[in-house]
Amino acid sequence: MRNSILPNRETVSGDAALEAIWHVISAIPRGRVATYGDVARAAGLPGRARLTGYALKNAPDSLNLPWHRVLGAGGRVSFPNSSPQHRNQARLLRAEGVAVKNGRVPRSAIIGVDEL
DNA sequence: GAACTGACTGTAA
DNA sequence: ATTACAGCCAGTT
Numbered sequence: 001m002r003n004s005i006l007p008n009r010e011t012v013s014g015d016a017a018l019e020a021i022w023h024v025i026s027a028i029p030r031g032r033v034a035t036y037g038d039v040a041r042a043a044g045l046p047g048r049a050r051l052t053g054y055a056l057k058n059a060p061d062s063l064n065l066p067w068h069r070v071l072g073a074g075g076r077v078s079f080p081n082s083s084p085q086h087r088n089q090a091r092l093l094r095a096e097g098v099a100v101k102n103g104r105v106p107r108s109a110i111i112g113v114d115e116l
Numbered sequence: 117g118a119a120c121t122g123a124c125t126g127t128a129a
Numbered sequence: 130a131t132t133a134c135a136g137c138c139a140g141t142t
Contacts, residue, residue, distance in 0.1 A: 053123040078123045
C-alpha cells in the first residue's frame with residue numbers, strides 16, 4: 001500500500017523503517033558519529049546501509065536530523081572530497097568537536113551499534 | 117515485473 | 130593509497 005490515504009505525505013512507503021532510522025540517527029550523541037551500516041543495524045534493519053542513505057536523503061528538515069553525524073564505513077564521509085556537501089558536513093562535525101582529517105574522522109569518534 | 121539507481125560495504129587488483 | 134567490482138536490499142522508473 002503506497003499510503004495513498006495519507007494526505008500530506010509524498011509517496012513514502014517504508015515509513016516504519018525510515019522512522020526507525022531517523023530515530024537512531026537523532027539519538028547519536030553530539031561529538032560522535034556512526035556509520036550507515038551501524039545505523040541500519042541499530043534500527044533493526046541489518047544490511048540496509050543503503051536504505052539509511054535513502055532515509056537520510058528523504059528526511060524532512062522539520063526533524064532537524066543530525067545527518068552530518070552519519071558517515072560511511074570506517075568513518076569516511078560519503079561525499080566526494082570536493083563536494084560542497086562534504087565540506088559542509090566536515091564543518092558541522094568540527095563545530096561539535098569532531099576532528100575531520102581529509103574526509104575522515106578518528107576511530108575514537110565512531111560509536112558502535114551497542115552504543116546506539 | 118524487469119531494469120536501473122543509490123548519502124553502502126568489503127574484497128581484490 | 131586508489132580504482133574496480135561484486136554483493137547487497139529497497140525504492141523508483
